[in-house]
Amino acid sequence: MTVSDDFAGLTDRFRGELLAHCYRMLGSAEEAEDLVQETYLRAWRSYDRFEGRASVRTWLYRIATNVCLTALERRGRRPLPSGLGAPAEYPEAALAAGPEVPWLQPFPYPTPAADGADPAAVTMSRAGIRLAFVAALQYLSARQRAILILRDVLEWPAAEVADVLGTTTIAVNSGLRRARAQLAESLPVQDELAESAEPGMRALLDRFAAAIENADADAMAGLLRADIALEMPPVLTWFTGRAAVSGFIAAHFLTEPGGLRLVPVMANGGPAFAVYRRGPGRAYQAHAILVLTLTPAGIARIIAFQDLGLFTVFGLPPDVPLSGAGLGPVQD
Numbered sequence: 001m002t003v004s005d006d007f008a009g010l011t012d013r014f015r016g017e018l019l020a021h022c023y024r025m026l027g028s029a030e031e032a033e034d035l036v037q038e039t040y041l042r043a044w045r046s047y048d049r050f051e052g053r054a055s056v057r058t059w060l061y062r063i064a065t066n067v068c069l070t071a072l073e074r075r076g077r078r079p080l081p082s083g084l085g086a087p088a089e090y091p092e093a094a095l096a097a098g099p100e101v102p103w104l105q106p107f108p109y110p111t112p113a114a115d116g117a118d119p120a121a122v123t124m125s126r127a128g129i130r131l132a133f134v135a136a137l138q139y140l141s142a143r144q145r146a147i148l149i150l151r152d153v154l155e156w157p158a159a160e161v162a163d164v165l166g167t168t169t170i171a172v173n174s175g176l177r178r179a180r181a182q183l184a185e186s187l188p189v190q191d192e193l194a195e196s197a198e199p200g201m202r203a204l205l206d207r208f209a210a211a212i213e214n215a216d217a218d219a220m221a222g223l224l225r226a227d228i229a230l231e232m233p234p235v236l237t238w239f240t241g242r243a244a245v246s247g248f249i250a251a252h253f254l255t256e257p258g259g260l261r262l263v264p265v266m267a268n269g270g271p272a273f274a275v276y277r278r279g280p281g282r283a284y285q286a287h288a289i290l291v292l293t294l295t296p297a298g299i300a301r302i303i304a305f306q307d308l309g310l311f312t313v314f315g316l317p318p319d320v321p322l323s324g325a326g327l328g329p330v331q332d
Helices: 003-026 030-046 054-074 119-129 131-137 142-153 158-165 169-186 198-214 217-221 241-253 311-312
Strands: 224-232 235-240 262-268 268-276 282-296 298-305 319-321
Touching: 003 030, 003 054, 003 119, 003 131, 003 142, 003 282, 030 054, 030 311, 054 142, 054 158, 131 142, 131 282, 142 169, 158 169, 169 217, 198 262, 198 268, 198 282, 198 298, 217 241, 224 241, 235 241, 235 298, 282 311
Parallel strands: 224 298
Antiparallel strands: 224 235, 262 268, 268 282, 282 298, 282 319
């Protein structure tokens, strides 16, 4: 066995979870991929000095965390439109573009979990990658993000986090308290969220997709919560309230049956759809990635990421044929 084989055998199985870790830190799936590559390059270069005093997993997380902290020194936070201004009052409002903003991105699911992992660990992994959680992390300093992720998501001991960050246990505990307090102001109430695997939520997703594909504005509006929010990065303008959101969607997207085709995917541990729009030729063309927030009272938030590069990130084709592109089963 060569040194390369030995290194790959020890480290390759952690690549997926390191990608999720870097995404939590940066809020960008594309940047996370680059930083994981940098992590493995640094690990390879220092592999001959790895003495095994910590586990390989801990060693890789140490490198990845510091790679992310260095990257964050040169970057600002990645917001959503709701973090930059008030919602528009009417669905007829003019749309303002924000192409210069480094927007928060969705992350393709499934999140990495070892085969046969404990169900509680899988649940924690999903919670730690929720889009609302990652959006809230953007309001923390880089070191506070690292502390909260390492302590609350990965459940590392405070002493180990202090060692990684080159600080004291007291500083870690103090930073964690501040980070938790900041996060509590930004995150939705967790017990209001619903899992897409629940039968009622699966039916809700199917009805939503059917309403969009059939251009049935009334059916779509009936699935929205009264305080629904719609965001569409890179568009700065966003909307809240059933009347404004349903009115905007109906006017701009539900113009004809069959105009849109939805393909179910998973993003950030929750339900999402890849939206294809009928083009002038014989194909539907990539349009947006929709990430939904589900609650027992209906759909609470729709974020339509209109970055076509995300279709590559999600492993999706840029277009699908007019025939045979029907809605598949909602993934779990």
